[in-house]
Amino acid sequence: MAAIYRADGAAKNPMLFLNPIKRCYFERPLFFNGDVMTISGMLQLAASTLVFLLAAVGAKHWAISPTFPKLAITLILYTIGNLIMLRLVREFGMASAFTLSALLQLVAINAIAIVYFGEKLPTTQLAGIMLAIIAVGLITFAPSE
Numbered sequence: 001m002a003a004i005y006r007a008d009g010a011a012k013n014p015m016l017f018l019n020p021i022k023r024c025y026f027e028r029p030l031f032f033n034g035d036v037m038t039i040s041g042m043l044q045l046a047a048s049t050l051v052f053l054l055a056a057v058g059a060k061h062w063a064i065s066p067t068f069p070k071l072a073i074t075l076i077l078y079t080i081g082n083l084i085m086l087r088l089v090r091e092f093g094m095a096s097a098f099t100l101s102a103l104l105q106l107v108a109i110n111a112i113a114i115v116y117f118g119e120k121l122p123t124t125q126l127a128g129i130m131l132a133i134i135a136v137g138l139i140t141f142a143p144s145e
Helices: 039-064 068-092 094-115 123-141
Strands: 016-019 024-027 030-032 035-037
Touching: 039 068, 039 094, 068 094, 094 123
Parallel strands: none
Antiparallel strands: 016 024, 030 035
16 A cells, blocks of 8 residues: 655545554555445454354354353354444444445355355355345445445
């Protein structure tokens, strides 16, 4: 990324942010729906996705052999994931945060279900998942008007 140095310390381009350590401006890394996702936002999104994946695995294990500890751990994980999502909603808005999170979870949870748990999906359901990925991708990455 190319740095843009300014003597007055202000950025004319709103798509730039200040790196306080180097006192220069860098382009922000990810754009969606006209909003800008910061590195902090990407880390929060990754954390929430990981927590939701762990919760989904816990839910599957609970469905296979229900016990109270499995249920409690699963509910705690879902609560933590939703608390992280609240921060993302505040920072990027409801539509952007939940749409991007849904796309990541859709791909990751289906991969875990198929690879780890050995679930088999009919061709029609696989096509539906692919169409959902395309739809969420279009919503997420389409330019805003």
